[in-house]
Amino acid sequence: MSIAITTQIICFSVLSLVILIGALGVVLLESIVYSAFLLGGVFMSVAGLYLLLNASFVAAAQVLVYVGAVNVLIIFAIMLVNKKEDLKPISDIKSRRIISTSICLTLLSLLIRVDLTNVWSLSSPQNSIGEESTIRIGEHLFSDYLLPFEVASVLLLMAMIGAIVLARRDVMSKDISTGLPVDQELIEKSSEPLLTNKN
């Protein structure tokens, strides 16, 4: 066995172990902050798996989007609203657990089916694209995957407009959760320089 293959096997087993343990930690840990940071670790390890598959562009994009944007936003949100609060016991916990378990099992069976039906082996090693993949991804995004690509951008635009409308209280005169008219004093108040009334 050559050194390159040994290194690959070691890297693969370490990465998969980190992914499995990290993902379990995300779900099972009590502290939400630890879960969020572990999620970042899981995303990084998935990027490592992409690197092992010679998909360096996808790996870098995974780090940039999932770790650099999604995970940072999650952590940001947790830190801004990190209230020490005891969660209320949920009444119908049993049925909820059954529903979520069945959804997860359905997804798992779908993935297993994909794994079994797809033909994974390339006809020859020369067919792997490696460093060329950046160009290929670009070509696909602007030809046969153009519509999904653009629709995703429309979705993001909608989410952004929604976030801005929610954040700007002068657009929404009523609070969404309570239904009370929003106190706009804080926003409307003009700021006065502190030193004008000194003399």
Place this chain on the structure above:
Amino acid sequence: MEYGLDLEYSFNEFLKGFGLSSEIAHIIWLPLPMLLVLVAAVVGVLVTVWLERKISAAAQQRIGPEYAGALGVLQPIADGLKLLVKEDIIPDKADGILFTAGPVLVLVPVILSWLIVPFGQNLIISNVGIGIFLWIALSSIQPIGLLMSGYASNNKYSLLGGLRAAAQSISYEIPLALSVLAIVLMTNSLSTIDIVNQQNGAGILSWNIWRQPVGFIVFWICALAECERLPFDLPEAEEELVAGYQTEYAGMKFALFYLGSYINLILSALLVSILYLGGWGFPIPVEVIAKVLNLPINAPVIQVFTASIGIVMTVLKAYLLVFIAILLRWTTPRVRIDQLLDLGWKFLLPISLANLLLTAGLKLTFPQFFGG
């Protein structure tokens, strides 16, 4: 491209002379460039710290460090030794694991990014295909480390500092990436080697700064903001936040932050010189010099000359930019957080978008000048 001098090949041949197999020789070779770059980064930090002390002294009409070595050149080493032997404190109410992992997460991506910094045609650790994109991706990990150390310190100043650092880093990453994208558009490649080669056709005249003046300024502002240098050092604004996310840190953990920020500054300066100032290129192309001296381009003398001038030029350009950054730090006031975010989102983002659009248009109109 012909390889006149191939250090890796000759090193491997040298080891094979002792009867080692080529695989083992390769494994012994692998850590050497990484170690070299790590040493280069640390030495670069020492030089930058000394420059910072001396230039700030000059800006404030002081003398600065004087007794530690000639002109105080040993002062940074004294600083480092002091931090090395200080007690490593973890506050009682802090979260030990996250408190320790934070500085590491800040430092490691910065050092990893040195992977793509070329000091010459073949003087690079790894010419990865995604090149400059690797740096953008890696620098997006840093805010997690900052948030982590800010949270784990269990201190309101630290948390505020961490949140500010992350907000700043996220907002300035976008114009930064867009101005890099304009360069990539002109080069047709993400590789840093290709980016420099594309600029070295006619010496100083073909540097990207003439074709991307707006991109250059946007990139430089964003790089300063990413390094948390004044005028953008809000995360550690002394008057408001004590020292931001570093407040509770001491000893080696603080030294990691310190090292990280200076390595990041040097890295940013190196990348500005690679992206806009022709990287290792001499203002007059080496080919012209070789022609004047009547030597073939592959002659060993010219090869050694090219390699050494490459390293000198890259480092010189980078340190010129470091000098400007230090001068900026000691001569400009700090911006407020709302001014910072306004500048990022309302000014730099539209300008860099317009710059990208303009570059694409110019590339279609004048393909010979803007890399068709």
